[in-house]
Amino acid sequence: MIKHEMMQVVSQRPLTHNVYELTLQGELVRFMNEPGQFVHIRVNNDYLPLLRRPISIAEIDQTHEQFTMIYRAEGAGTSLLAEKQAGQSIDVLGPLGHGFPLDAIESDQTALLVGGGIGVPPLYELSKRLREKGVQVIHVLGFQSKADVFYEREFLALGETYIATVDGSYGTKGFVTTVIDEQQFSYDIMFSCGPTPMLKALENNYTNKPLYISLEERMGCGIGACFACVCKQREDSTAYKKICSDGPVFQAGEVLL
């Protein structure tokens, strides 16, 4: 069920120079049950910016009716979001979309979770839920440089964690694919979220195991009404899927990247 609520800011803190962790509280959290779902946020009470901003759910705490998101302050909307402080309220619509399918893996199997940059956040709740189910998790997280790395400790607490940086200032020099090729992991399923070139590389290079990808494309309404987020289906290029309501998580090959 989708709910609309003015949620209370519990905390906001910078994780890197432009990435923030924001925790909100409210009844809406009761309806969050799939890792990989997102919320749609109205960042300002004024007229502008007009459109809501979609942000993934990074962690759910049902006991305290709180959830956490991690976002990069880069444009007008997310920069306004970064100014919010504890005690203020934020207009939230959610939870939206379909997340990662937990039933696609058995409890004694191994999942490889691959995140790129600001695509890393939804993998955290996913990893926690997989661990609760008894699944082994391996994380491969890619960033531009050491200064951009966040949540390494949190992921390490859940399972093996490898970091790749493009400039080589931390972890393995290169992309997430460099780590996967070097380590030759044994796994049963891969889950991923990150920039489209990274998702394309995973889809093209690792075809022998199931792969689920989460797409972070431009959105309007977030609820399937405006067609702003459509993408072509691979098997029938005249048919479309809506990322907001059919996704954001798709099985590799379902949609054209």
Ligand SMILES: Cc1cc2nc3c(=O)[nH]c(=O)nc-3n(C[C@H](O)[C@H](O)[C@H](O)COP(=O)(O)OP(=O)(O)OC[C@H]3O[C@@H](n4cnc5c(N)ncnc54)[C@H](O)[C@@H]3O)c2cc1C
């Ligand atoms: C399902 C989903 C989950 C996401 N999860 C996260 C997350 O966890 N953390 C995070 O930092 N970012 C996430 N994003 C991307 C985030 O929504 C954009 O970075 C953000 O909307 C940019 O807003 P802005 O005001 O900073 O940028 P501006 O450039 O000011 O935005 C201008 C316009 O473009 C739209 N827009 C620009 N980039 C995007 C984009 N990538 N996706 C959708 N709309 C866009 C905005 O909605 C706005 O209408 C997610 C996107 C989607 C679709």
Ligand code: FES
């Ligand atoms: S954002 Fe409006 S249909 Fe998907």
